[in-house]
Amino acid sequence: MLAPLTRPDLPTKLTAAILRGIKGECPRCSKGRLFGKFLKPVSHCSACHQDWSLHQADDFPPYISIFLTGHLIAPVLIAIGMSKALSMGAMIAIAMTLAAVVMLALLQPAKGATIALQWWLGMHGFKPGGRNEAHAPPKGVPGSPWG
Numbered sequence: 335m336l337a338p339l340t341r342p343d344l345p346t347k348l349t350a351a352i353l354r355g356i357k358g359e360c361p362r363c364s365k366g367r368l369f370g371k372f373l374k375p376v377s378h379c380s381a382c383h384q385d386w387s388l389h390q391a392d393d394f395p396p397y398i399s400i401f402l403t404g405h406l407i408a409p410v411l412i413a414i415g416m417s418k419a420l421s422m423g424a425m426i427a428i429a430m431t432l433a434a435v436v437m438l439a440l441l442q443p444a445k446g447a448t449i450a451l452q453w454w455l456g457m458h459g460f461k462p463g464g465r466n467e468a469h470a471p472p473k474g475v476p477g478s479p480w481g
């Protein structure tokens with residue numbers, strides 16, 4: 335029995351696609367960039383030409399960012415709150431700044447992961463099962479059952 339054909343640049347697992355999205359790489363090929371601006375994905379991958387304008391991440395990336403920010407900075411906020419040396423104003427300034435910085439730092443990776451998840455699952459405009467192209471040989475290969 336022959337092993338299934340795979341292209342080495344395409345992810346074979348959901349976690350690989352999501353990690354590529356977190357890093358801001360194209361979830362499909364990892365060669366191109368996923369974002370043209372801070373939170374604006376490119377319309378098409380420069381390497382594999384995957385259409386990324388089909389995503390509908392909407393409010394899910396901010397939800398993920400805020401959720402993670404709360405859990406990550408909670409221990410710091412508790413430690414600051416137990417300090418007797420800081421004034422209330424200083425504690426509020428530290429907490430607000432820390433929360434804003436951590437939330438903004440997580441926002442783009444959360445959006446990349448969301449787009450990768452939608453692509454993997456074939457949600458919204460992405461072709462259902464489109465990621466399975468990774469397991470088919472390229473079209474035009476002689477003897478290929480896919481044409």
Ligand SMILES: [Zn+2]
Nearest residue numbers: 360363379382
């Ligand atoms: Zn690509």
